[in-house]
Amino acid sequence: MSTDDSGMSAGEVHTQVKEEMGIGYTRYYEIVQKLDTIRLINLDYRAGRGRTRMVALRFSPDMVLAELG
Numbered sequence: 197m198s199t200d201d202s203g204m205s206a207g208e209v210h211t212q213v214k215e216e217m218g219i220g221y222t223r224y225y226e227i228v229q230k231l232d233t234i235r236l237i238n239l240d241y242r243a244g245r246g247r248t249r250m251v252a253l254r255f256s257p258d259m260v261l262a263e264l265g
Contacts, residue, residue, distance in 0.1 A: 205242070206249040236260070 210224050219227075228251070231237045235254060242248045253260065 204251045206239070206251055209251050 206228065209228075210221060213219060213224055214221075228237070228239070232239045238252045238254055240250045240252065242250050
């Protein structure tokens with residue numbers, strides 16, 4: 197999802213993760229918080245109605261995948 201330059205809301209990411217991995221929102225939220233804590237992603241609240249968080253990678257997706265593989 198992060199390869200195109202459009203922003204990703206936490207809700208959009210959750211929908212995709214739920215379809216692909218079958219995990220619930222609570223577990224998803226825990227994972228997102230851990231990724232933010234170890235500084236792999238940035239979570240920013242979008243201005244406007246509600247508490248929509250925008251998810252942004254701190255590093256390029258290719259670099260992250262290269263380090264994991």
